Amino acid sequence: MSAQATAVGTVERAEAFAERILGGLDDAALVLLISLGHRTGLLDTLAALDAPATSTQVARAAALDERYVREWLGGMVVGGVVTFDPDDRTYRLPAEHAACLTTGAGVDDLSLFTRYVSLMGTIEPEIARVFREGGGVGYEAYDTFQELQRDETARVYDVALVSDILPLADTLVPRLEAGARVLDVGTGAGHAVNVMARAFPNSRFTGLDISTEGIGLARAEAEQWGLENATFELGDAAELTGSYDVVTAFDTIHDQARPADVLAGVRGVLNDDGVFLMGDIDLSSRLEENVGAPMAPLAFAFSVFHCMTVSLAYGGAGLGTAWGRQRAQEMLTDAGFGLVEVTKLEDDPLNVYFVARP
Structure with a gap:
């Protein structure tokens, strides 16, 4: 290949990359607008309107300015989310867009995820600081994180925890039914515990977390639901005590x-016939195996802006x-689990589940 052809190819690649970044800026701005639409209820309001509206x-309808x-x-229109009729100056959220942007979409609602991007923006100065100084950023800096986590995971837990996730561990559901x-380690706002406690009244559930805010939210929900078999404790997940038949941990171990x-510690408190x-x-x-994986850049952003830095803030490994x-x-084997099964749910591309037994 001639030097001229190489130069032309380099220019073309540079232009294509610049176009990608420009498109990313537009998409990032749209994500922030969608986040605002979720927070203010505008997306749900548009979906509920029977006809195009001014x-x-x-x-x-939304009780807003x-x-x-x-x-x-206007941003939603130029971003291709909302349609606009210039003759009568009306707006409409198409049903096919509402199917992934409103609370009515249930587990398919992506609008809540956009609020994490807003949260990451507010914490960016602190992240830049620890890039220079080392260390990490503690939970206290994330003023809405526990609430967002609760709302995001609730959609999944409400629909799939009892019917799909727990049955991934063979015999687990009958065991919970019997008592x-x-x-639950790293329980956060405790919604998973409360869902399980309501579904299995013969079992007793304990949620453990280091977050005062999370434990407060968990206890409030348990009280609201009238649950007498769910308790929540503030504590370090690396210092577990007691004896349990079942231990669960959902999207939390890598944060520790x-x-x-x-x-x-999980292996230490788990009975010999128990399941994790x-x-x-x-x-x-x-x-290299994550290149092109669904939402992989988002996962790495979450790690930089929360998962890794929170672990480092408490002197941790920052996995x-x-x-x-x-x-x-490897870590499950090193912890003393002899049998580890790895499984996925067909409709969940983001998560993987490990069933570990002593």
Whole structure:
């Protein structure tokens, strides 16, 4: 290949990459607008309207200021989310768009994820600081994280935890029906525990987390639901005590300051005939195998802006995305689990589940 042809190819690749970045900027701005639409209820309001509506009608239905609503609608129109009729100045959210942008979409609602992007933006100065100084950023800096986690995972737990996720561990559901002692490690806002406690009244559930905010939310929900078989404790997951028939951990082990100690502790409190069900992000421990994987850049962003830095803030290993399928299996084996099954749900491309037994 001639030097001229090489130069032309380099220019073309540079232009194509620049176009990609420009498109990414547009998409990032659209994500922030969608986040705002979720937070203010505008997306749900548009979906509930029976006919195309003016900005005044949309604002009135959402109980919001018309001028702000009109500007937001403009962004939604140029971003291809909302349609606009210039003759009568009306807006409409197509049903096929509402199917992944409104709370009515259930587990298919992606609008809640956009709020994580907004949260990452607010924490960016602190992340830049620890890039220079080392260390990490603690939970106290993430003022809405526990609430977002609760709302995001609730959609999945409400629909699939009892019917699809728990049955991944053979015999687990009958055991919970009969009555078992269950510990949920890194319970966050405790919604998984409360869902299980309501579904299996003969079992007793304990949720453990280091977050005061999370435990407060968990206890409030348990009280609201009238659950007498769900309790929540503030504590370090690396210092487990007690004896349990079942231990669960959903999307939390890779965040831990001492993940190896946590897994060893799980094995220590788990009865010899018990089962450990662990769910986590479905990434490979080998970076090259994650290229092109669904939402992999988002997973790495989550790691930089939360998972890794929170672990480092407490003097931890900061596993981040180094925690993947292969590393997880190795650490479970090192913790003393003799049998580890790795499985996925057909409709869940983001998570992988490990069923570990002593």
